[in-house]
Amino acid sequence: MIEIGNMQIATDDPRLWAAVLGVVLIAALFWLLIATGRRANRSGQAVDALAGQVGQLSVFMQDLGSNQTRLSENLRTVADTQASGQTHVIQTMERRLSEVTAQVADRLSDTNARVARQLAETNTQVAERLAENALKSARTLSDMQERMTETLSGSSEKSAKQLTELQERLATIDRAQSNIEKLSGDVLSLQDILSNKQTRGAFGEIQLTDIVGKALPSDSYTLQATLSNGKRADCLIHLPNPPGPIVVDAKFPLEAYETLARAEGRAEQEAALKQLGAAVRVHIKAITEKYIIEGETADGAIMFLPSEAVYAELHARLPQVVREGFAARVWIVSPTTCMATLNTMRAILKDARMREQTGAIRKSLKQLHRDVELIGERAGKLETHLRQANDDVSGILTASTRAGKRADRLDNFDFEELSAGAPEPLPLADAGANDTE
Known part of the structure; x- marks a missing residue:
């Protein structure tokens, strides 16, 4: 514009x-x-x-x-x-x-x-809504107060219970502490025992006695048995021939193993290992000379080691010594393998005793067979008697049934009809004859 x-x-x-x-x-x-x-x-x-x-x-x-x-x-x-x-x-x-x-x-x-x-x-x-929320809040607060009260009471009870349990555990710990102190004393006593050669040998004998007593019957072995050469065996197990009585020796030289356990350097360990092998060879030779007697004992013997650690050390690091023991017919056992060996011996003893009792068993079997035959005969006779009794009972039941029928006829008999045109009554003898017919 x-x-x-x-x-x-x-x-x-x-x-x-x-x-x-x-x-x-x-x-x-x-x-x-x-x-x-x-x-x-x-x-x-x-x-x-x-x-x-x-x-x-x-x-x-x-x-x-x-x-x-x-x-x-x-x-x-x-x-x-x-x-x-x-x-x-x-x-x-x-x-x-x-x-x-x-x-x-x-x-x-x-x-x-x-x-x-x-x-x-x-x-x-x-x-x-504010009113409803106020009511809900009031109810919620009351519920929370109740729950808090219950929780506090439960917490108090739980705390008291936990305190009680804690006191019991403390008492258990005190007892365990006392047991540990006692065990320490026992260990020291055991160490003192093992430090002495005689007491150490007695410890092995006690352990062997306990194992043998649990595995074999009391009449199948002898402790501290004296042989014909004057040597005393720790345990002589009476096995049947063959192989015959076998000796178990429990006097293992633990000094060489303790030296090996204390050795620190490699050279020191090798020297201690050679010393242990030599000590075991000497002990195997001594067992062979003392406890293998021809005609009296078995052609072998058992060397008992009272420790699984020594047994494992020999088999792991000195297997040639174990083989030499087998060659000399000296079997090395630990507490575990000794139990297995004794169980095998127990089976052998059981089999030998069963062979000894074979005659008595056969005689008992014959008597048992005769008794069975007698029972069969008496059962046949009893069956005959029962059959006869059954027949008698059947006859009694038949007679009882006929007697009941006659009683029914007599009960229903009409005397008026009889007086009107009934025939003359039969004599009692004839009536009895008809009834039997």
Whole structure:
């Protein structure tokens, strides 16, 4: 929009463009006149032409003036029309604005009423929920108080119980401590015993006696038995021939093993190991010479080791010594393997005793067979007697049934019919004869 005085003209109005075009044409004519004036000095002929052009220009200017007059009149008309249109538009907008204002006021009043109602309902619901939450909170608090009370009481009881258990455990620990102290004393006593060669040999004999007593019957072995060569065996087991009585020796030299256990360096351990092997070889030779007597004992003997550790050490690091013992018919056993060996001997003793009792067993079997035959005969006789008794019982039942039937007939007998036309009664003898028929 272009504002000229009190008038506003749109940029797309054709009249504006016509005025602009007229101004441009006038400027062009002035430029032509100036150009023609400059050329008049050069040529006289151009004056005539310029005079014709000036005439034409005057005519054009007159037309342009008339057009400008019309243009101004049109512009006034347009301005008047626009003023009246603007007034109408302003009135319409004011009317519409008042209507919209009224509608907005009505809607605001309705909205305020609805909001007030909703606020009232919300306040009511909030109050109810607050009351419910207060009740729930009160109940929850009471439940929590009860649970806390129960928990505290339970915790008190548990604490008291734990304190009691702790006191009992402390007492147990005290007892265990006293037992440990006692055990320490026992270990020291055992160490004192093992440090003495005689007492150590007695310890092995006691252990061997305990194992043999649990595995074999008391009459199948003898402790500290004296042989024909005057040597005393720690235990002589009376096995049947073959192999015959076998000796068990429990006097193993533990000094060499203790030296090996105390050895620290490699060279010291190897020297102690050789010393242990030599001591075992010497003991195997002594057992062979003392306890293997031809015609009196078995052709072998048993070397009892009172420790599993010594047995494992020999088999792990000195297997050649164990093989030499086998070659010399001296079997090396530990407490575990000794028990297994004694169980095998027990089976041998049991088998030998069963062979000794074979004759008595056969005699008892014959007597048992005769008794079975007698039972069969007596059972046959009893079956015959039972069959006869069954027949007698059947006869008794048959006679009882017939007697019952006769009693029924006598009970239902009509004496009036008999007196009217009944035949003469038969004699008692005939009646008895008919009954038997």
